[in-house]
Amino acid sequence: MTAREPDRLARAALTHVVEPGDEHAGRALRRHGAAGFLRLLREGGGEPGPDAFPGTGARRVDGWRRRSRAAVPERDLDLVARLGGRFLVPGDPEWPSQLDDLADARPVGLWVRGPADLRGWALRSVAVVGARACTSYGAHTAATLAAGLAERGWVVTSGAAFGVDGAAHRGALGSGGATVAVLACGVDVPYPPGHAGLLRRIAEQGLVVGELPPGAHPTRGRFVLRNRIIAALTRGTVVVEAEYRSGSLVTARAAARLGRYVMGVPGPVTSGLSAGVHELLRGEATLVTDAAEIVELVGAIGQLAPTRRGPVLPRDLLAPDTARVLEALPGRSPAPLAEIAARAGGHPDHTLAKLYELHSLGFVERRQDAWQLTNTGTEPSNTRHGGT
CATH class of the missing domain: 3.40.50.450 (Rossmann fold)
Incomplete structure (x- = not known):
């Protein structure tokens, strides 16, 4: 038996004795070690109270003692080994340290x-x-x-x-x-x-x-x-x-x-x-x-999730000055070039060039000397994505 085996056997027995998460048992383990804790329970050494188990009530200690006498850790270790398993204890190479x-x-x-x-x-x-x-x-x-x-x-x-x-x-x-x-x-x-x-x-x-x-x-x-x-x-x-x-x-x-x-x-x-x-x-x-x-x-630094975006609409691909002219058109009625240029804040010649670009992309149409949105401002159905 290796030096660690008495501790492993004692801890295997204690899984029968104490309920999960019992901090009273955790304190007893720190104070006496697994083998010492189990020995105190089985031999009756130390009175429950300020000496052996300070802060732990007699009823809890009596329950530990009764269960400790029925635990057969060798049988449990043999059973789990036959299932292809094992019993891990703190200090084992496989013990997850974050449990500490x-x-x-x-x-x-x-x-x-x-x-x-x-x-x-x-x-x-x-x-x-x-x-x-x-x-x-x-x-x-x-x-x-x-x-x-x-x-x-x-x-x-x-x-x-x-x-x-x-x-x-x-x-x-x-x-x-x-x-x-x-x-x-x-x-x-x-x-x-x-x-x-x-x-x-x-x-x-x-x-x-x-x-x-x-x-x-x-x-x-x-x-x-x-x-x-x-x-x-x-x-x-x-x-x-x-x-x-x-x-x-x-x-x-x-x-x-x-x-x-x-x-x-x-x-x-x-x-x-x-x-x-x-x-x-x-x-x-x-x-x-x-x-x-x-x-x-x-995860590690730099493992960023992709940026979430809504669907890209054809007008999202327009250059800023082209988009500004598009926004300057009234929603329902045609408007003359001068009015559109004034609302867009641009020179009429520059505005006219952008209107022709928007016309080629299907956003606007010309009505004699005025311009208006196609389909009263909806996105064109067959738009060629682009812009300047």
């Missing part, structure tokens, strides 16, 4: 299935999260964003739930990209059951990650606490659809506290599934509509 930003709420360790290196992937990862009961708009948007991120070499991280999460994972996989599923249960538990096939694909092509031991089942509280892992593992979190009370907003606010980017995709103002996103956009979130805008925020 969670301080005492940092996971005791991570159970991982899949062939990729979690640390490397986490450095270039974006969370795409949202409502379980999403609309078709939300599912389409999540899949499109994930596919665009995957095509740009980014890892898509989500929670494998129905709705937006599942669409994001499928969008990444469908583009041949990388995706990470962070579970609120054991990595051997297909939850939700309807995503068993999806989770199998992710374990084969990506990574399935959880802080609970094999066989552990999810609870409502574990879903909420799982979201801090999604936020910490990634460079930023994108919320596609979310109601006011949504676990996705928990992820977004955890990301904000950790100094990560928070992004939201706008939706119809009449949709309750967009209400939570819009609330984020009024505060800490940045509005994004495609993968390029996400990468502009989370």
